[in-house]
Amino acid sequence: MLADGLAVYQRDCLACHMADGRGVPGINPGLLGSPWVLGSSDALVGYVLTGGFSPEVLMARFDYLSDTDMAAVLTYCREVFGEGSGAVNVEQVARLRAQLE
Numbered sequence: 001m002l003a004d005g006l007a008v009y010q011r012d013c014l015a016c017h018m019a020d021g022r023g024v025p026g027i028n029p030g031l032l033g034s035p036w037v038l039g040s041s042d043a044l045v046g047y048v049l050t051g052g053f054s055p056e057v058l059m060a061r062f063d064y065l066s067d068t069d070m071a072a073v074l075t076y077c078r079e080v081f082g083e084g085s086g087a088v089n090v091e092q093v094a095r096l097r098a099q100l101e
């Protein structure tokens with residue numbers, strides 16, 4: 001799961017949030033220690049699926065990621081940048097995606 005998550009992170013997130021999760025100051029927020037990464041995993045899935053819950057935010061929607069890729073990349077983020085704040089599972093992503101649609 002973590003290796004898969006790293007692969008998705010490198011493909012879809014690294015360009016903006018950087019390999020070390022520190023982001024680019026003034027442009028892209030860091031994920032390292034971010035309250036979204038540390039907090040409720042449901043909220044984190046919702047954030048990344050919708051690109052931040054609001055049409056004004058700058059991040060893209062990642063609703064094209066499969067449930068498996070989304071669970072893997074967010075598990076990776078929570079493990080590596082979120083002090084091990086807990087895995088995200090595939091069923092959880094599927095449930096939240098259905099709720100958001």
Ligand code: HEC
Nearest residue numbers: 012013016027028029034035036037048052057058059062
């Ligand atoms: C094109 C650049 C870009 C890419 C690619 C990108 N993000 Fe973001 N991300 C942003 C920006 C910009 C924000 C801040 C949005 C805002 O606050 O308006 C953000 C915010 C976030 C936040 C909230 C951080 C905080 O503390 O405010 C999370 C979590 C997040 N991104 C996760 C991801 C994940 C996971 C991926 C890969 C699937 C990803 N992002 C890909 C640019 C990007």
